[in-house]
Amino acid sequence: MKRVIHRLGLLAMLWFASASALADTTRVQWLTLEGPVNPGTEAYLTKALSQAKTEGVDLTVLRLNTPGGLGSSMREMVQQIANAPVPVVVWVGPSGARATSAGTFLVAASHRAVMAPGTHLGSATPVSLGEGETPSAKQTKAIEDAAALIKGLAEQRGRNADWFQKAVAEGVSLTAQQALDQGVIEQMAGSRNELLQALDGVTLAFQGKTVALSTDSVQSVERPPDWQERFLAVITQPNLVYLLLLIGFYGLVLEFLNPGIVFSGVIGAVALVLALYGLHWLPVNWAGLLLIGLGLAFMVAEAYQPSFGLLGLGGVAALATGSVLLLDIQAPGYGIDPSLIVVMTLVSLVLVVGVAWLAMKAMHRHQVAGREGLVGEVVTALADFDRKGPVLAQGEHWQAQTQVPIKQGSRLTVVGLDGLVLQVRPADEASDNTVKESKEAQ
Numbered sequence: 446m447k448r449v450i451h452r453l454g455l456l457a458m459l460w461f462a463s464a465s466a467l468a469d470t471t472r473v474q475w476l477t478l479e480g481p482v483n484p485g486t487e488a489y490l491t492k493a494l495s496q497a498k499t500e501g502v503d504l505t506v507l508r509l510n511t512p513g514g515l516g517s518s519m520r521e522m523v524q525q526i527a528n529a530p531v532p533v534v535v536w537v538g539p540s541g542a543r544a545t546s547a548g549t550f551l552v553a554a555s556h557r558a559v560m561a562p563g564t565h566l567g568s569a570t571p572v573s574l575g576e577g578e579t580p581s582a583k584q585t586k587a588i589e590d591a592a593a594l595i596k597g598l599a600e601q602r603g604r605n606a607d608w609f610q611k612a613v614a615e616g617v618s619l620t621a622q623q624a625l626d627q628g629v630i631e632q633m634a635g636s637r638n639e640l641l642q643a644l645d646g647v648t649l650a651f652q653g654k655t656v657a658l659s660t661d662s663v664q665s666v667e668r669p670p671d672w673q674e675r676f677l678a679v680i681t682q683p684n685l686v687y688l689l690l691l692i693g694f695y696g697l698v699l700e701f702l703n704p705g706i707v708f709s710g711v712i713g714a715v716a717l718v719l720a721l722y723g724l725h726w727l728p729v730n731w732a733g734l735l736l737i738g739l740g741l742a743f744m745v746a747e748a749y750q751p752s753f754g755l756l757g758l759g760g761v762a763a764l765a766t767g768s769v770l771l772l773d774i775q776a777p778g779y780g781i782d783p784s785l786i787v788v789m790t791l792v793s794l795v796l797v798v799g800v801a802w803l804a805m806k807a808m809h810r811h812q813v814a815g816r817e818g819l820v821g822e823v824v825t826a827l828a829d830f831d832r833k834g835p836v837l838a839q840g841e842h843w844q845a846q847t848q849v850p851i852k853q854g855s856r857l858t859v860v861g862l863d864g865l866v867l868q869v870r871p872a873d874e875a876s877d878n879t880v881k882e883s884k885e886a887q
Contacts, residue, residue, distance in 0.1 A: 474666040476507045482514025482547040484726040485678025487521045489670045498530035505533045513546025523554040532556040532651050537564045553598040556649050558630040560621035567618030605629050683781045686723035693717025694741050728773040736767025757797030765790040819859050826855045845869045
């Protein structure tokens with residue numbers, strides 16, 4: 446009995462020891478934002494922070510390497526970090542990474558900002574101004590609004606608010622060491638292990654109270670984006686959306702002009718639906734979208750009602766203008782690539798020129814069916830005749846008239862018509878000029 450009690454006591458001690466060890470272990474979830482800030486990254490962060498609350502995560506680390514992105518997605522992500530159920534550490538890394546434009550706002554919103562050596566942040570101006578340009582009233586308001594947002598975030602976290610404001614108003618940047626020296630970030634770390642060591646014992650202001658981090662014993666939870674978040678990130682890329690839009694249109698037009706192809710209609714319909722889904726998440730300039738639609742309509746009209754290229758050229762001009770205006774995006778590196786617009790405009794121009802050329806060629810082509818289509822055809826004599834006799838033309842029997850005697854089986858060229866009688870000459874005697882003159886006589 447004593448042995449049983451002794452063993453139960455040992456088991457109880459082991460259980461309490463293991464429970465104490467688990468209580469001292471910090472659950473850290475690792476997130477990665479690599480590339481532009483977009484609806485996909487927004488959904489990724491939202492879901493991860495929601496799971497952190499339900500799965501007992503103590504700390505979230507967001508590794509950041511971004512050139513910027515959509516302002517709307519950035520603002521949503523800033524709100525998610527500000528209201529996160531657990532502290533969020535933003536780590537700009539590894540060496541060579543950056544947190545520019547929208548990424549600078551995420552750094553400002555974080556509860557702890559850390560950068561790896563060889564990284565930089567800044568250039569957070571929300572509009573792209575060329576050298577010497579004066580900002581418009583709309584751009585000035587956008588700058589002031591963004592500057593107020595980032596300054597408020599920096600003040601809340603006790604960082605250098607003046608520098609963050611200048612990053613928006615003047616587009617300045619800092620290296621990791623400069624950011625640390627100027628109080629823009631709190632720490633530097635070159636790797637995950639260095640980051641955990643740097644965070645151990647750090648106290649944070651979180652939800653109105655002070656939280657001490659303990660990263661001596663860590664249970665890591667890897668949280669990569671799932672397929673839905675990756676798909677959303679891809680489908681909202683402006684270049685892809687633009688390509689899908691034009692592929693969808695051309696695919697459907699090809700199907701309508703040539704019913705029964707099927708595959709072009711299927712590809713066109715799928716591409717158009719995906720393009721519209723992507724546009725749903727992007728800030729669309731409706732004037733640009735309407736110009737693209739108008740341009741495409743003009744090009745279709747050119748195919749059905751040839752205007753010697755006038756409708757088509759107007760359509761190409763409208764398409765190019767609409768493509769430039771399509772997306773109201775001023776985030777660096779997140780608009781439609783100008784070279785892609787040039788290529789698609791040239792492709793459309795080639796199609797329009799091809800349609801116009803075919804239309805003009807059809808207008809000058811002689812008829813190949815009916816009575817007039819017989820002129821220039823080679824026929825066969827069905828019997829010997831001197832002046833007039835039967836011939837086989839286009840699978841039918843005709844009466845033919847000639848100036849010379851004809852043998853059965855001779856090959857004759859039709860040079861004209863006299864009522865229902867073909868005017869013919871031996872094929873080896875008929876010349877192109879004779880045929881041309883006969884056609885003009887018609």
